[in-house]
Every structure is written in structure tokens, then in C-alpha cells.
Amino acid sequence: xxxxxxxxxxxxxxxxxxxxxxxxxxxxxxxxxxxxxxxxxxxxxxxxxxxxxxxxxxxxxxxxxxxxxxxxxxxxxxxxxxxxxxxxxxxxxxxxxxxxxxxxxxxxxxxxxxxxxxxxxxxxxxxxxxxxxxxxxxxxxxxxxxxxxxxxxxxxxxxxxxxxxxxxxxxxxxxxxxxxxxxxxxxxxxxxxxxxxxxxxxxxxxxxxxxxxxxxxxxxxxx
Ligand SMILES: CC(C)(COP(=O)(O)OP(=O)(O)OC[C@H]1O[C@@H](n2cnc3c(N)ncnc32)[C@H](O)[C@@H]1OP(=O)(O)O)[C@@H](O)C(=O)NCCC(=O)NCCS
Numbered sequence: 001x002x003x004x005x006x007x008x009x010x011x012x013x014x015x016x017x018x019x020x021x022x023x024x025x026x027x028x029x030x031x032x033x034x035x036x037x038x039x040x041x042x043x044x045x046x047x048x049x050x051x052x053x054x055x056x057x058x059x060x061x062x063x064x065x066x067x068x069x070x071x072x073x074x075x076x077x078x079x080x081x082x083x084x085x086x087x088x089x090x091x092x093x094x095x096x097x098x099x100x101x102x103x104x105x106x107x108x109x110x111x112x113x114x115x116x117x118x119x120x121x122x123x124x125x126x127x128x129x130x131x132x133x134x135x136x137x138x139x140x141x142x143x144x145x146x147x148x149x150x151x152x153x154x155x156x157x158x159x160x161x162x163x164x165x166x167x168x169x170x171x172x173x174x175x176x177x178x179x180x181x182x183x184x185x186x187x188x189x190x191x192x193x194x195x196x197x198x199x200x201x202x203x204x205x206x207x208x209x210x211x212x213x214x215x216x217x218x219x220x221x222x223x
Pocket of ligand 1: 181
């Protein structure tokens with residue numbers, strides 16, 4: 001998934017890419033003044049739901065996330081493999097704490113999701129400020145699947161992006177084989193708007209992608 005754009009963000013280096021555990025990364029600081037002073041609120045605050053705590057992702061979450069990401073099933077339909085280098089993952093999370101791209105044009109927002117005190121997954125929003133579009137992505141560990149946690153967490157994220165940041169357009173790219181992700185996107189109210197043939201190639205397979213979009217207001221909860 002550039003869910004990274006659900007899938008889009010996976011492809012490129014140096015992006016807010018959930019699959020880029022330890023690869024190349026831009027280290028320059030963001031260009032000042034593009035939107036930083038105009039942003040009306042903390043764009044990456046802690047969020048709560050009835051069952052979950054969504055904390056701004058920080059380097060200190062890397063050790064727990066390494067365990068969540070260790071299961072190969074997590075990576076079936078995304079280009080990444082289970083990360084093995086804790087130092088690299090920690091360094092990546094530390095860089096992402098800037099919450100923005102090096103050119104200042106995108107917000108790179110990441111949350112770590114907790115159920116009780118256990119880390120169960122991560123969610124991402126890459127916000128193109130000029131276009132007012134947020135590309136969202138999500139990865140949860142198999143132990144948490146099938147309980148509605150991803151739905152609950154993503155609904156809170158979309159609600160914050162809309163009511164907190166004023167965004168009205170959301171997009172996700174996902175591998176056409178990823179049925180659980182498609183069900184989640186549709187449960188959240190996303191609508192499939194395109195199919196991209198041969199959009200990606202990883203793990204020896206050429207894959208197709210769906211593009212999903214959601215325009216606010218986010219629909220009410222439905223399971
Ligand atoms: C995509 C992913 C997050 C979906 O996880 P999930 O467990 O299916 O999603 P949820 O946590 O919202 O759970 C929904 C499921 O729990 C069930 N459920 C149980 N209790 C529920 C509740 N209270 N509320 C909502 N759903 C509930 C739903 O019926 C649904 O099952 P179904 O899809 O078989 O109908 C997960 O498969 C994943 O992380 N995969 C690996 C990474 C990945 O591929 N990410 C997406 C890249 S595009």
C-alpha cells in the first residue's frame with residue numbers, strides 16, 4: 001500500500017511511509033513558514049476512543065511496534081517485510097516526530113494505537129496542505145484483528161482530521177487482494193473510485209491497486 005496512500009506511501013523513499021522501516025530518509029529540517037504558523041491546532045494530538053488510546057507516535061514506541069510488525073501476515077499485501085533493526089525503526093520514528101515533510105508541504109502525522117496498555121498498531125495521515133487531501137494508512141497486528149479496533153481507531157482519526165484540521169477529502173490506496181483493508185475502508189465510508197492495473201511490484205508479484213476516497217462528513221458508525 002502506497003494505504004500508504006494506503007499503498008502509495010510505501011513506494012517512495014524519504015516519505016511518510018509506513019513500510020520504510022530503515023531505509024533512506026531526508027534529514028533536513030522542514031522549510032519554515034509554509035503552513036506551520038497557520039495550523040490552528042496541534043496536528044498530531046493524543047486521541048481517545050471508548051476502547052483505545054491513540055498516542056502521537058514517538059521513537060519510544062519502536063520496540064513495541066517491532067513486535068507488532070514481526071508477524072509476516074502483516075506484510076502480505078504491502079511492500080515491507082518484518083523489520084529486524086530496532087535502531088533503524090527507532091531512528092525512523094524519531095525523524096517522523098518532525099510531523100512534516102522536509103519541504104514543508106505535507107503534514108506527516110502518525111499515531112501509535114494502544115488497547116489497554118498494549119500497542120496494537122499504527123495509523124498514518126499524510127496531509128497535502130495545499131490540496132487539502134489526507135492520504136491515510138493503517139497497520140494492526142494480527143492479535144488485534146477481527147475486533148473492530150482498526151475501525152474504531154480510524155473513525156477517530158478521520159473525525160479529528162475533519163473537525164480538528166478542517167480536512168474534507170481523504171484517500172487511500174490498497175492492494176486489490178487486501179480484502180480486509182477494502183472492507184475496513186468501505187466500513188468507514190470510503191468509496192472505490194479507481195483501479196490501477198500493475199500499480200506496484202513487490203515480492204515477485206505485479207499488483208493492482210484500488211483507490212478509495214471519502215469526502216466529509218464522515219458517515220456515522222456502522223459495522
Ligand atoms: C487492514 C486491517 C487493519 C483490517 O483489520 P480488521 O481486524 O479486519 O479491522 P477491524 O479491527 O476494524 O475489525 C473489523 C472486523 O472485526 C469485526 N468486528 C468485531 N467486533 C467489531 C466491532 N465492535 N466493530 C467493528 N467491527 C467488529 C468486523 O465484523 C470485521 O470483521 P470482517 O471484516 O470479517 O467483517 C488489518 O487486516 C491489517 O492491519 N492488515 C495488515 C496491514 C495492512 O494490510 N494494512 C492495510 C494496507 S492497505
